[in-house]
Amino acid sequence: MTAKAHGLEAYRYLRYLLEQLPHCKTDAQRQLLFPQHCKGLLQADLT
Numbered sequence: 406m407t408a409k410a411h412g413l414e415a416y417r418y419l420r421y422l423l424e425q426l427p428h429c430k431t432d433a434q435r436q437l438l439f440p441q442h443c444k445g446l447l448q449a450d451l452t
């Protein structure tokens with residue numbers, strides 16, 4: 406699924422992903438960066 410399909414602002418998600426990815430050592434840590442797991446952190450402002 407894409408960031409947009411999960412209600413995330415695409416640029417914000419991509420920036421977060423590129424900042425966090427170098428710190429991930431395991432597949433489990435990388436999976437936490439999938440859009441469905443970042444919803445609370447990066448939800449688009451719909452107002």
